Amino acid sequence: MTDREPRGGDALDREFDEALALAKDQGTYQRRPETRPERPERPERPEWTDPWDPTPQGAAPQDAASQSRALREPPSPDPALHDPAFPDPALHDPTATATDRARPPQGPGPTSPAPAHHRPGTPWPDARAIAARAPRKSRPSPTTTLNGTPLARPLAEALGHVLAAPLTALTDLPSFDTSAMDGWALAGPGPWRLPAAGHSILAGHAEADPLPDGHAIRIATGARVPPGATAVLRTEHGTAHGTAGDGWLYAAPAHPVSPGQDIRPRGQECRSGDLLLPAGALITPVILGLAAAAGYDELPTVPRPRVEILVLGDELLRQGLPHDGRIRDALGPMLAPWLRALGAEPLATRRLADDAEALYEAVAGSPADVVLTTGGTAAGPVDHVHPTLRRLDAELLVDGVAVRPGHPMLLARLAPDKHLVGLPGNPLAAVSGLLTLAEPLLRTLTGRPTPTPCPAPLTAAVHGHPRDTRLVPVVFRGDEARPLRFNGPAMLRGVAVADGLAVIPPGGADRGSEVEILDLPWSTAWPAT
Ligand SMILES: Nc1nc2c(c(=O)[nH]1)N[C@H]1C(S)=C(S)[C@@H](COP(=O)(O)OP(=O)(O)OC[C@H]3O[C@@H](n4cnc5c(N)ncnc54)[C@H](O)[C@@H]3O)O[C@H]1N2
Numbered sequence: 001m002t003d004r005e006p007r008g009g010d011a012l013d014r015e016f017d018e019a020l021a022l023a024k025d026q027g028t029y030q031r032r033p034e035t036r037p038e039r040p041e042r043p044e045r046p047e048w049t050d051p052w053d054p055t056p057q058g059a060a061p062q063d064a065a066s067q068s069r070a071l072r073e074p075p076s077p078d079p080a081l082h083d084p085a086f087p088d089p090a091l092h093d094p095t096a097t098a099t100d101r102a103r104p105p106q107g108p109g110p111t112s113p114a115p116a117h118h119r120p121g122t123p124w125p126d127a128r129a130i131a132a133r134a135p136r137k138s139r140p141s142p143t144t145t146l147n148g149t150p151l152a153r154p155l156a157e158a159l160g161h162v163l164a165a166p167l168t169a170l171t172d173l174p175s176f177d178t179s180a181m182d183g184w185a186l187a188g189p190g191p192w193r194l195p196a197a198g199h200s201i202l203a204g205h206a207e208a209d210p211l212p213d214g215h216a217i218r219i220a221t222g223a224r225v226p227p228g229a230t231a232v233l234r235t236e237h238g239t240a241h242g243t244a245g246d247g248w249l250y251a252a253p254a255h256p257v258s259p260g261q262d263i264r265p266r267g268q269e270c271r272s273g274d275l276l277l278p279a280g281a282l283i284t285p286v287i288l289g290l291a292a293a294a295g296y297d298e299l300p301t302v303p304r305p306r307v308e309i310l311v312l313g314d315e316l317l318r319q320g321l322p323h324d325g326r327i328r329d330a331l332g333p334m335l336a337p338w339l340r341a342l343g344a345e346p347l348a349t350r351r352l353a354d355d356a357e358a359l360y361e362a363v364a365g366s367p368a369d370v371v372l373t374t375g376g377t378a379a380g381p382v383d384h385v386h387p388t389l390r391r392l393d394a395e396l397l398v399d400g401v402a403v404r405p406g407h408p409m410l411l412a413r414l415a416p417d418k419h420l421v422g423l424p425g426n427p428l429a430a431v432s433g434l435l436t437l438a439e440p441l442l443r444t445l446t447g448r449p450t451p452t453p454c455p456a457p458l459t460a461a462v463h464g465h466p467r468d469t470r471l472v473p474v475v476f477r478g479d480e481a482r483p484l485r486f487n488g489p490a491m492l493r494g495v496a497v498a499d500g501l502a503v504i505p506p507g508g509a510d511r512g513s514e515v516e517i518l519d520l521p522w523s524t525a526w527p528a529t
């Protein structure tokens with residue numbers, strides 16, 4: 001139904017309520033008015049409206065009528081795609097009500113100290129660098145790998161692990177001159193004399209007798225080409241004449257034979273000893289295949305860093321629909337497979353109540369190399385992560401990052417070989433923390449190299465925060481990155497369909513400007529072995 005069609009009052013009210021609830025979650029109160037010509041030109045990059053900043057630059061209030069009109073707009077055909085004509089939901093407090101927005105700003109007086117949550121945080125690139133260096137610092141003499149002695153794993157158990165040593169070919173590939181087609185092996189120019197019926201060379205057999213000049217013999221794809229053969233003629237390009245034992249083979253005039261045709265020479269792909277892959281490669285199904293082809297039965301792998309996930313929050317439900325102010329735990333199901341895709345071994349996902357003692361005991365007693373907490377990073381009454389770290393005398397390496405969403409994320413060293421990554425509870429903020437702190441930390445622990453930055457131009461301008469980096473879900477359209485809507489801190493709807501997250505520098509990025517894209521590691525997210 002569009003807003004032009006007549007509707008009954010009840011339906012209208014219901015739709016309005018639904019739309020209002022949706023918009024509250026998406027922060028889409030400032031959608032374009034219906035009468036577009038009257039709308040003043042929106043500047044390319046409007047002022048950042050910090051949801052937590054009580055200064056007069058907050059979002060301008062809208063009158064109820066225009067909100068109601070805007071909320072009745074029909075949905076975009078691809079609702080996850082960013083519409084540059086709409087303000088970006090991430091720029092607004094997804095939890096603020098229209099009344100909140102209309103309220104005049106109530107900032108602290110000029111002499112008030114900056115609240116803790118206004119601390120600028122570590123710049124985003126620095127936070128990533130600190131996370132990547134954190135394990136190195138704690139390992140004065142790394143041996144073969146950063147995470148201990150390499151483990152030889154049978155190919156069937158190596159998927160998703162990281163190669164601890166370069167993969168060098170143990171054989172030439174192919175290891176003999178191979179027929180690439182079903183047909184005849186030929187020696188010299190034709191026509192060619194054929195042997196008696198029943199003589200042929202099949203794959204999987206030892207070397208055949210030499211083929212004399214002027215002779216041909218049937219050969220199968222993958223069979224060893226006999227010594228003396230100069231080419232292979234495909235079945236469909238030749239005709240055999242004569243009787244058994246006195247036959248002749250002719251090439252079709254349209255398919256003259258050239259020397260070497262349809263023969264894969266020994267060593268065409270690699271020679272024994274050639275480097276196929278560097279150490280640090282994440283073992284994919286194709287790598288398993290390549291390793292097998294190159295002669296491996298097992299692979300040297302880096303021991304996986306063990307991660308324990310602690311999901312905090314009394315309000316979280318493990319099943320069913322949200323009710324009575326409680327919501328579903330969106331992070332518990334997501335984190336273990338994601339961490340596996342980053343080369344880690346998730347030991348357990350534990351749900352903890354908002355209880356300081358329980359958190360202390362869980363962190364202090366965790367056998368993991370990395371403890372990953374979700375929620376409780378801010379300064380609320382039940383946010384126990386900071387107090388727990390203080391109690392454990394942990395070294396805070398990163399305490400807040402200048403990134404949106406996710407700025408309360410943190411990284412702490414609990415012991416020389418034990419770290420804690422604190423992810424904020426808002427789901428997209430947690431994803432941001434995962435990519436900003438957990439990914440570089442695990443990359444170093446698994447001995448994987450820093451990925452080469454892969455910038456892409458944006459199909460639309462993206463608003464920036466004045467001081468902080470933004471991470472915005474994008475999809476690729478050809479070589480370009482298209483920003484997605486539903487990128488608010490509590491939303492997974494955008495990132496669920498994203499190819500990656502665009503790194504928007506402070507101040508924003510214009511349409512066409514190249515920005516770094518953080519990959520999402522789905523292609524490697526197979527179950528751990
Ligand atoms: N006074 C301030 N309050 C907040 C600030 C601030 O700077 N000053 N920062 C806000 C930001 S930004 C974020 S992000 C959150 C981070 O909060 P916590 O890490 O303490 O997380 P919680 O308060 O526990 O939860 C926040 C939010 O996320 C929901 N949540 C938590 N866990 C899950 C989960 N597993 N699945 C789905 N949703 C989850 C939770 O219910 C809350 O709605 O703090 C802001 N506050």
Ligand code: MOO
Binds near residue numbers: 490
């Ligand atoms: O903006 Mo928070 O860091 O909701 O993610």
